[in-house]
Amino acid sequence: MRQWFISVLHQGMHIPEHMMDSEVSFTHAGKKYRADILVYGRDANPLMIVECKRPEVALDQAVVDQAIRYNNELNVRYIVITNGNKSFIFERTADGWQFMPQAPMWEDMNKE
Numbered sequence: 001m002r003q004w005f006i007s008v009l010h011q012g013m014h015i016p017e018h019m020m021d022s023e024v025s026f027t028h029a030g031k032k033y034r035a036d037i038l039v040y041g042r043d044a045n046p047l048m049i050v051e052c053k054r055p056e057v058a059l060d061q062a063v064v065d066q067a068i069r070y071n072n073e074l075n076v077r078y079i080v081i082t083n084g085n086k087s088f089i090f091e092r093t094a095d096g097w098q099f100m101p102q103a104p105m106w107e108d109m110n111k112e
Contacts, residue, residue: 001036001052001053001054001082001084002022002023002036002037002052003022004084005036005037005050005052005082005084006020006022006037008087009037009039009050012103013103013104013105013106013109014105014106014107015039015106016106019039019040019041019106020037020038020039020040021037021038021040022036022037022038023035023036024037024038026070026073026074027073028069028070028072028073029072033069033070033073035049035050035051035070035074036050036051036052037049037050037052037080038050038074038076039078039106041109041110042110043110045075046074046075046076047076047077047078047109047110048076048077048078048079048080048109049067049070049071049074049076049078049079049080050079050080050081050082051063051066051067051070051079051080051081051082052082052083052084053081053082053083054083054084055083055084055085056083057083058083059081059082059083059086059088063081064079064081064088064090064097067079067080067081068097071092076092077091077092077109078090078091078092078100078104078109079092079097089103089104091104
């Protein structure tokens with residue numbers, strides 16, 4: 001699933017393959033976590049986290065909350081959740097996380 005979605009990100013959002021990493025381990029509040037896919041911005045800081053689930057797993061609030069918890073450590077601007085059948089993208093705003101009806105291109109993601 002992860003490798004397939006990396007190709008989706010590369011082809012659909014024009015994210016350079018060298019700006020993505022899979023199965024990235026990190027620690028938050030003493031607990032170990034693993035991000036399925038991490039996308040880096042032009043400045044080499046984390047820009048997007050992708051949480052991949054199996055096709056039969058519902059993309060519910062618990063999955064969104066999991067990605068948001070990861071963000072407490074990674075401080076990304078975008079969160080994607082996918083199960084291969086559906087994908088949802090959220091952008092961090094001053095008011096919280098806002099659903100994006102369309103995926104942004106990597107070049108646009110790097111603009112302030």
